[in-house]
Amino acid sequence: MTSTAPIGVFDSGLGGISVVREIRHNMPNERVLYFGDSANAPYGTKSPEQVRDLSNTIVERFVKQGVKAVVIACNTATSAAANELRDRYDIPIIGMEPALKVACDRGEGHRQRVIVAATPLTLREKKFAVLMDRFKADHTIFPEPCPGLVEIVEHGLLDDHDTVMRTLHEYFDQYDLSTIDSVVLGCTHFVFYRDYFRELLPSSAVIIDGNAGTVRHLGVVLESLGKLAPDHADGGIELANSDTCERIARLAQSLLDR
Numbered sequence: 564m565t566s567t568a569p570i571g572v573f574d575s576g577l578g579g580i581s582v583v584r585e586i587r588h589n590m591p592n593e594r595v596l597y598f599g600d601s602a603n604a605p606y607g608t609k610s611p612e613q614v615r616d617l618s619n620t621i622v623e624r625f626v627k628q629g630v631k632a633v634v635i636a637c638n639t640a641t642s643a644a645a646n647e648l649r650d651r652y653d654i655p656i657i658g659m660e661p662a663l664k665v666a667c668d669r670g671e672g673h674r675q676r677v678i679v680a681a682t683p684l685t686l687r688e689k690k691f692a693v694l695m696d697r698f699k700a701d702h703t704i705f706p707e708p709c710p711g712l713v714e715i716v717e718h719g720l721l722d723d724h725d726t727v728m729r730t731l732h733e734y735f736d737q738y739d740l741s742t743i744d745s746v747v748l749g750c751t752h753f754v755f756y757r758d759y760f761r762e763l764l765p766s767s768a769v770i771i772d773g774n775a776g777t778v779r780h781l782g783v784v785l786e787s788l789g790k791l792a793p794d795h796a797d798g799g800i801e802l803a804n805s806d807t808c809e810r811i812a813r814l815a816q817s818l819l820d821r
Contacts, residue, residue, distance in 0.1 A: 566790045569594040569801075570781070571625030571633040573618070576604035576717050577811075578752030579636030580818045582659075583800055585778045586634075592792040595800045596628060599815060602805035605713045607682025607750070611643040614684065618644035622652060631790050634781060635659060636751050638681055638773075642688035655784045660694060661685070661749030662773040667698045669745065669769065676703045676742055680734070681749030683708040709734050709753070716752045719814045727759050741765050748772040755818065 572583055576599050583597050598621050600606075606614050618640045625633055632655040633648070635641045641658035649656045666677045685691055686706045695704055711730045720726050745768060748754055754772045761770065785791045792798065802815045 566631070566785075566792055567594070567796050568629050568631040568790075569596045571596050571598070571622070571628070571630035572636050573598040573600065573621045573625070573633070573640070574637040574751055575599075575606035575617075575639060576601040576713065576752070577815055577818055578713065578716060578750060578754070579634075580802075580815060581751050581754035581772075582634060582636035582774050582777060584819060584821075585774045586781070587798070587800060589775075589778050590782060590792070590798070592794060592796040592798045594792070594796075594798055596625065596630060597800060597802050597815075598624065599802070599804040599806075599811075601717060601811050604717050605682065605710060606637060606639040606643075607684045607708075607710055607713060609684065611684070611688065614640055614643035615647055618648060619651070622648055622656075626652060626654070630654065632657060632781065632785060634777065636777075638685045638749050638751070642685050642690040655781075655788070657777060657781050657784065659751070659773050659777050660690065661747045662771050662776060663694055663698060663704070663747055665773075665776070666745040666747050666769075666771050667702045670702070674702055675744045676705075677745050677747060678705045678707050678735070678738065678743055679747045679749050680707050680709045680712075680753055681747075682713065683710060685749055705738065707734055709750070712756060713750065713752045716755055716818075719810070721755055721818075724759075727756065728763070731756070731759060731763050735763060740768065743768050745769040745771055755821070
């Protein structure tokens with residue numbers, strides 16, 4: 564395995580393309596193999612066992628393709644499968660979790676009121692419970708499952724303003740948003756909604772996602788192993804999906820180009 568070997572990135576569907584865009588921006592010399600499992604999306608309503616099985620199949624595919632690292636660009640799959648994948652494979656497995664620490668730390672000691680928008684499985688898993696336990700004594704945290712937001716991306720309805728805003732209101736009208744300090748986007752699909760969240764939230768509320776932090780961590784890990792692509796390397800992105808229909812291929816490319 565050389566430093567010019569590709570990085571494998573996968574998600575339950577198309578949301579992880581938001582992470583691929585971050586890699587392209589910050590690590591332009593890297594080759595990325597992206598695999599979206601849209602045929603089995605969403606992961607957030609499946610059992611942990613199902614998600615582990617699906618994730619292992621994808622990582623096995625990446626290993627056969629000679630990747631030097633894998634990014635689980637999916638909070639749900641990280642929660643359910645990351646530890647098992649790390650035990651099974653001897654390449655770096657980079658996971659994601661909702662950026663709750665970032666949201667709480669920005670208060671600089673003042674109590675923060677934070678909504679964590681994520682999939683139902685992410686919020687049910689022990690990994691999130693442990694994360695929340697670190698902060699809930701000093702901060703007010705509202706876990707909010709938003710499965711419908713995954714479906715809108717997967718069905719190519721992201722530009723349907725009325726549908727998106729109606730769905731957001733269904734989830735968030737229960738809160739007095741004027742009292743919320745930040746919303747954590749705990750699903751990579753949700754990063755594509757940043758402008759819609761900005762429209763929904765008061766200007767005082769901050770929108771936080773974990774993509775940049777994940778890609779920084781990927782860079783640190785690869786550098787420590789001497790596996791960063793050289794500056795003269797030609798980076799590139801290959802998109803693949805378990806749903807091989809032309810609609811998904813076009814949608815994936817449009818999200819990458821967004």
